[in-house]
Amino acid sequence: MSITIPKIVVIGGGAGGLELATQLGHKLGKKKQADILLIDKNRTHIWKPLLHEVATGSIDPDLDGVVYSAHAAKHHYRFQLGTFCNIDQSNKTITLSPLNDELGHTILPGRTVRYDHLVIAIGSVSNDFNTPGIKEHCYFLDSSQQAERFQHSLLDSFTRLHQDDNQQQSLNIAIVGGGATGVELSAELYHVSELLKLYGLTNMSSKRLHIHLIEAGPRILPALPERIAVSAKRELLKLGVNVREQTQVKEGTAQGFITKDEEHIDADIMVWAAGVKAPDFIKDLGVFELTRSNQIQVNEFLQSTVDESIFVLGDCCAFTQADGKQVPPRAQSAHQMAQCVEKNLIATLKQQPLRGFKYSDHGSLVNLSSYSTVGNLMGNLTSNTFFIEGKIARFMYISLYRMHQRAIHGSAKTFALWISEKVLRVVRPKMKLH
Numbered sequence: 001m002s003i004t005i006p007k008i009v010v011i012g013g014g015a016g017g018l019e020l021a022t023q024l025g026h027k028l029g030k031k032k033q034a035d036i037l038l039i040d041k042n043r044t045h046i047w048k049p050l051l052h053e054v055a056t057g058s059i060d061p062d063l064d065g066v067v068y069s070a071h072a073a074k075h076h077y078r079f080q081l082g083t084f085c086n087i088d089q090s091n092k093t094i095t096l097s098p099l100n101d102e103l104g105h106t107i108l109p110g111r112t113v114r115y116d117h118l119v120i121a122i123g124s125v126s127n128d129f130n131t132p133g134i135k136e137h138c139y140f141l142d143s144s145q146q147a148e149r150f151q152h153s154l155l156d157s158f159t160r161l162h163q164d165d166n167q168q169q170s171l172n173i174a175i176v177g178g179g180a181t182g183v184e185l186s187a188e189l190y191h192v193s194e195l196l197k198l199y200g201l202t203n204m205s206s207k208r209l210h211i212h213l214i215e216a217g218p219r220i221l222p223a224l225p226e227r228i229a230v231s232a233k234r235e236l237l238k239l240g241v242n243v244r245e246q247t248q249v250k251e252g253t254a255q256g257f258i259t260k261d262e263e264h265i266d267a268d269i270m271v272w273a274a275g276v277k278a279p280d281f282i283k284d285l286g287v288f289e290l291t292r293s294n295q296i297q298v299n300e301f302l303q304s305t306v307d308e309s310i311f312v313l314g315d316c317c318a319f320t321q322a323d324g325k326q327v328p329p330r331a332q333s334a335h336q337m338a339q340c341v342e343k344n345l346i347a348t349l350k351q352q353p354l355r356g357f358k359y360s361d362h363g364s365l366v367n368l369s370s371y372s373t374v375g376n377l378m379g380n381l382t383s384n385t386f387f388i389e390g391k392i393a394r395f396m397y398i399s400l401y402r403m404h405q406r407a408i409h410g411s412a413k414t415f416a417l418w419i420s421e422k423v424l425r426v427v428r429p430k431m432k433l434h
Contacts (some may be wrong), residue, residue, distance in 0.1 A: 006034050006349060009094065009115040011084045013040035013068055015047060016314040016334030017121030019407040023342050025077035034349065036077035039096070039113070040068060043081060046144045047404055048123070049331055052185040054147035056192045057155065057432035061144045063424075066408065075408075082111065084122065087287060089307055092116065117309055117345055120296065121338075122282070124315035124329055127275035127293065133252035138272040141181060151432065153269060158193070161208060162201040170208045174257055174267035176249050177274030178215030179223065183232055185271065186213050187368035190239045211241045212265055214257065216248040216274065223328060235368050249274075276329055278316040291318045291326075300356040301344050302337060311344070313337035319357060327359045331400065335407070336360065 008028070010021045021038040028034035044065035046054060053059040072079040082096035092115050099108040125142045128134040139150040157171050173189060175182045189211060196204045213220065213236065220236075220243060221229040236243055248260040256267040278294035289297035289305045295318035297305045302319065304310040314337060315329035327333050340357040347354050405414040 005032060006116040007037065007114060008034050008117045008119065008345060009037045009039065009113060010119040010121060011039050011094070012121035012123055012314070012316075013038055013042070013045050013079075014121060014123045014314060014334065015331050015404060016338040017119070018045055018066070018068075018071075019335060019404070020119060020121065020313070020338040020342055021077045022071075022075045022408045023338070024345065025072075025075040027342075027346065028349070029076035037080060037113070037115075038068065038072065038077055039080050039082050039084065039094075041081070041083040042144065043068060044144065045071075047331070047401060049180075050401070051141045051144065051147045052181055052188055054144055055139075055141055055150045055154070055185060056188045057151050058188060058192060060432045061148065065144065071408070080113070082108075082113075084120075085110075085281065087118075087285060089287065089310075092118075092309065094118065115309075117311070117348065119311045119313065119341060119345075120304075120316060121312070121314045121334070122279060122316050124276040125279055126272055127277040128272055129275065131249060131251065134272050137252045137254055138176075138270045140272055141185070150269075150271070154189075157268060158196055158201060158204050162196070162203045164203075167203070167208075170210050171269070172210045172212070172256075172267045173269045173271070174212040174214060174265050175271040175273060176214045176257065177272065178213055178217070178220030178243075178245065179273060180221065181273040182213055182215075182271075183220055183236065184367055185273070186211050186236055186241045187239060190241075206240065209240075212244060212267065213241050214244045214247050214249060214265065217245065219245055232368065276315060282316065293318075295326075301354040302341055302357050303344075311341045313341050319359070321359060331404070332362055333359060335404070338407075 008024060010017050010024075013021070017038065017040070021036055024034065024036045029036040044061065044067050046059075046061050046065050050059055050064075054061050068079040080096075082099060084094055085097045086095035087093070088095075093112050094115065096111045096113060098106055098110045100106055126140045128138075139153070140146050141150065161169060161171055175185060190206045190209065193204060193206045193209045215222075219226065219229045220233055233243055244265075249257045250260045251258040252270060255264070256270065257265045259265065276293070278290075278296070280294060282288065282294050282296065283290060287306060291297065295316055296312045297318050298312050299305055302311050302313060302317065304312055314334040317327070317337060319327045319337075321327060336359060337357065340355065344354045402414060402418070405417060409417065
């Protein structure tokens with residue numbers, strides 16, 4: 001007589017979802033104590049804070065990404081390619097949309113997947129606030145595919161500018177959203193425009209690049225301490241970025257943005273990085289209690305308020321802290337939530353009490369490419385906040401990614417990846433040129 005083991009399904013292989021599936025695979029899947037299934041609509045994983053580097057070609061997702069199926073085979077969980085589109089709570093099943101190829105041919109029909117315990121970690125997408133013309137004319141950086149699409153357009157623009165006999169011609173890029181993505185992308189664009197000289201595009205330089213960073217609020221980096229925002233703005237201005245604060249965009253056109261004051265900001269390439277929300281289909285399910293940003297409301301154990309067998313983590317999770325503030329949508333939040341859900345799933349299987357989630361803010365860092373890094377770190381032994389910048393801040397920023405790699409690969413492979421990256425720098429172009 002075969003013994004049926006519980007099935008844990010994790011939807012979304014972002015920072016939190018992949019870390020959770022990996023750890024559950026080690027602690028439950030390896031011992032056959034649970035069947036762990038990770039579902040994602042993509043075949044590979046890229047750490048989301050690095051998408052602005054994918055967009056500029058500083059990172060090649062084909063080389064730096066994690067292939068889910070290969071990773072699953074090594075870490076004792078299963079992977080299934082698919083897009084979550086519906087849920088049946090009473091029968092504990094989810095539905096995946098039909099899977100089609102680029103020509104529209106069906107690879108797999110719609111499928112139903114059973115679960116005993118479900119974890120929703122579908123992340124977030126950009127919120128265009130229904131602003132006219134944004135979907136039609138702007139690039140978004142919510143996924144590796146979107147970032148690569150931007151990178152191809154950027155490289156085409158650089159090539160066209162290089163071969164233009166008119167040296168006065170320039171490339172105008174307008175970025176709406178002065179959060180971390182917009183700020184980091186602005187700096188990275190200047191960095192890669194200078195790298196082009198190394199690869200034959202000698203007529204291209206940062207002097208022919210005009211970047212407008214547009215923020216509706218009173219300052220850039222509104223979610224971070226003011227000192228970080230002031231330091232970041234100072235560095236951006238040095239590079240030549242036109243930082244436009246208190247500038248609200250009311251429409252996007254093929255020629256650029258129109259502000260609330262009827263000012264036209266011309267742009268050859270337009271990027272929308274203002275605000276995030278959980279995907280709209282979550283609202284269409286009509287199942288969960290949601291915030292205005294479509295985030296799923298949870299209890300103290302990160303279980304959805306409508307079904308205790310469904311856990312939620314990451315950007316799509318709305319967890320209200322004791323002070324009434326919601327946990328911010330950051331990579332460190334997803335990491336901490338994944339650890340809490342892991343413990344609570346194991347406790348559930350062992351019929352032990354669950355642990356409440358408590359968010360610890362370890363500070364924030366903003367990387368301005370090779371130019372500077374600024375941020376603040378929260379003291380573990382005191383209540384003080386330490387402001388850091390320069391090489392120390394850059395080291396800490398890189399360490400965050402290494403921590404993520406360690407969570408999904410282990411210490412030995414993370415060290416091996418670090419060594420291989422050092423070696424590849426010698427033979428590999430400093431930016432993706434295709």
